[in-house]
Structure formats: structure tokens, C-alpha cells
Amino acid sequence: MGDRVRTGVSAAVTAAAVLTVLAVPFAVPLDEQAVDLAAKLQPPSWAHPFGTDEVGRDLLLRSVYGLRVSLFVGVAAALAATVIGTAVGAAAGALGGWADRVLMRIVDLFSSVPHLLLGIFVVTMFRPGVWPVVASVVVTHWLSTARIVRAEVMSLRSRPYVDAAVSGGASRWRVTVRHLLPAVLPQAGLAAVLMIPHAIWHESALSFLGLGLPTHQASLGNMVQSARGSLLAGDWWPTLFPGLFIIVPTLAVAGLAGAWRERLNPRRRSELTL
């Protein structure tokens, strides 16, 4: 019961967040960059439900645009990292031997560097923008997917149905694509969804450090960064609302991923729904 409520709330929040960021740029003809120095650092009011920032920009509108960027970065990075991780993991697991050792040492090499550091290294190689941030998250996040997929493929490789395919003349490629990959796709999909919140936090962290998106762009990390000064002066709203926009949607996506993981859990899955 508690699980179902949590899943329902997570689904509702996720759906609301996605619909809002998709619809607002078309439905609301306001400029999130519009400066109004006469109305700077206004507390929440009917005109500005989240208040305004230090140059009088509306925080509700900027939070929505920031969430739009974050969700885009999160989904794009999670998809790309999952594709790379699945390809490397499946190749390592299916080929075994030397190929496996070389590929997994590469994974170890990437994992051995603290991943925020590696992410910072990647973004600093490019001009600030969305794609360097996506690249930085991808480079640091495909590793766990590669490990999960490799372990799964290795355990499947010794199943009799794979023996039967080998005996039936299937090539290595066919065994991998027809029999091994389809079996790991649910796991890989779950890893992708679990990665979205993580990728959003990463984007926020990089922007907060001033290394992510251009500072004028409405991004949740940028907003929390530029709100630091006013927080010390007692103005709490420029920090609180963008912060909630980071936390609540990511928790909702994580909640959905958790429900999905429960469904994949073999202990709760009946023999018949295999």
C-alpha cells in the first residue's frame, strides 16, 4: 500500500515536471532572462510566486527553464551512457578472454579517477554549453552499466538455451544480439532511469562550481550558485525554490526506478510471468 502511494506520487510528480517543461516555453510568452532592476530580490508574492533574484528575474519562470535544461541533460546523458555501457558490457561478457580483460581494465581506469574530477576535466576542455556537460556525465556514468551488463551476460552465457543456439550454428554476433542482449535490456533500462537523477545532480554540481552551463543561462545549478550571496543576507527564496526543483523531481524519478526494480526482482515475480 505504502509502495503504491509512493509510486503513484512519483509518477504524478514526474509527469507534471515533464509536461511543465515541455509546455511552458510555448504556453507562457514571458522571457526568463527579462531583468527588472526595480523589482530585485522580491520575496514570494502573487506577481512572483517564487520571488525574484538579484537582478529582478522571475524565479518561478527561471526554475522551470532550469528544470527543462536539467531534465534534457539527465535524459540525454543517461541514454548515451546506457548505450555505451551496454555495448561495452555485452562485448566484454560475450567475448570473454582477452577482450573482456582489456575492456574491463579500461572501465577500471575510468573508475579509478574520482568521477566529479573526471567530469570537471571533460567540461573544461570545451566552451561552456549543454553538450560538454552531457559528455562529462556520459564519460563518468557508463561504467556501472558496463559492469552490470557484463555480469548479466556472463551468467546468461552458460545457460542451456545459449548452448542450444551455439549448437544450432548461431554465430557469436547472433548469440549476443538475439539471445543475450534482449535478456539484459530490462536491467539496462532500469540503470538508465536510475542514472537520470544522478545526471541531473551532476549538471547542477558542475554549474554550481561555475564549470557547467554559461552563467546567464537559467539552470538550477547556476541559480543556486548566484543565490549564495543573497542567502547570507537572509534572502532564502532564491536558494530554496531552485533547490526544491533539483530535489523533488529527481526523487520522483528515483521513486519510479525503485518501483521498476521491484518488478524486476525475481523473488516477487511469479514463475508464469517470467
Added chain:
Amino acid sequence: MLELSRITAGYDPRRPVVRGVSLTIGSGRAVGLLGPSGCGKSTLARVAALLHRPDSGTVVVDGDLARGARHRATREQRTAFGVVFQQPRLAADPRMRLADLIAEPLRATGRRGEAAAAVAALAERVGLSGELLRRRPHEVSDGQLQRACLARALVLRPRWLICDEMTAMLDASTTAALVAVVEDYRAESGAGLLAVGHDKVLLDRWCDETVHWDELSPQKIEPSGV
């Protein structure tokens, strides 16, 4: 001839489950291999079908020395064997409909065009109706699934059949039906058979000769109790 010579095999080179076993089956002959569970007879069957690389020893199939197992063996060598496993649930890809399961070896070897006719003929032979062929493994019984697995093993018309406890999970009538299918196929094609099992009565009636695992293992002479 299928010649297994001094095969040592297992999953950990320090503790092989099969030690120095030799077994020869004449062309078209049927040999039953009896033994208790866990003795290594399934491993030997996998070595014979070129699905497991022995630590040492050789496999010679109709005069050709197998240079490796699984993908290191040539496709011709691998497909010379039709293999039926003990547990049809584990031997069937859960995502495939029974018709696709049976046709899979034809598709894998580039003979897609023959699939429809071959599946229809084999389904008839093993006693699967058209309606069952559209189902997935979890929607049929063990016996029905094993019929499909036997059809899959026969679809490439192998020269050798390896049946590893093929009927251990099945009731008497399904057992009789599947053994009859194997014997019909052998009578018509001249294929040889290695049937692994622990049911002496069944193997004695099914096969030309039955050997017990202990007769194959040379290192039985170990000092005991000293």
C-alpha cells in the same frame, strides 16, 4: 564414428569432473550412458557435442578432429549435433515463440526460406498443434516445451543426437512419444545417438548398448581405506 579419447574436463582445471574418459560410438549406433547425478556424464555429453572445451583429450567426429569447442569449432562440426537438454525451461529462450524456437537453427545458418515448411513438418512429427506453436515457453507445459526442443534439435538434420536426460522431467507417455520420434528420425537418417540418463530400464530398451559411467573411468583403482 564419434570418438572421445582420454577426455579430462570440468569447470576448474584443478578439479576436473571428467578424468581420462574414452568413449567411441559407431556410425548410426545408439549408446546409453548411465550414471548417478553429479558424476560428470552431462559434462561429457557437452564435450561430445562440442559445447565444452576439454582440458585434455580429443574429439573426432566422423574422422574430423575437432579443433575447438563452441565458436572455435566450425559451424559444420557444431551443427552435426542435435542436442536435447534435461530442462526444457532453461533450454528455451523465454522470449521466443515455439515456432521461432524450432526455426532458429535454420535462420542462424542462413536457411530462412525453408523455415516455414520445416517447422510445420517437425511440429507434426513431435505432436505440437499450430496453436501451441504461437505460444511462448511460459505458456506451455514442460512436455510440450521439450517436444519443441527436440524439433529444434532435428531441424538441421544432424548426423548425431545427444540427449542429456531428455526425458527426466517428463511423464511416461511423453517419454515414449519423444523416444519414438528420435528412433523414427534415426531409422530414416542413420544418425547416431548418445543418450545420457539414470533410468537403466529406459536406456536398455532404447539403445543398442548401455555403458555405466564407472566402466569408462580408468582411475577407479585408488587405494581405499589405507
